[in-house]
Amino acid sequence: MRDSLNNGVSLQQAQETYFAKFNHYSYMAHFVAKILGQRPSHVLSGWGVSELIVAYGHYANEQSYQNFMDWKSSQENAPKPKQPQPFVVQFISQDELEEVE
Secondary structure (H helix, E strand, O other): EOOOOOOEEEHHHHHHOOOOOOOOHHHHHHHHHHHHOOOOOHHHHHHHHHHHHHHHHHHHHHHHHHHHHHHHHHHHHOOOOOOOOOOOOOOOOOOHHHHHH
């Protein structure tokens, strides 16, 4: 029986689909390789663990700092609430009323 929600793939085939789970090193290699424009397998096979951890920490910190600065600058540029008027109902004299008109 074909299921239209699974793009024509049978339910049994959909259940047999394998979704890869990255371990910590694979995740770090994918992150660093994406930034450097390399393949993750090249990073995993050619780099040492210490190089990978230092590079990941450096690039992750840069990205986190950039996100923080973007957030901080958006807070400064946010529209400030207008200063409320000191009185809701202003009591003015007849002379002040004539000056306004």
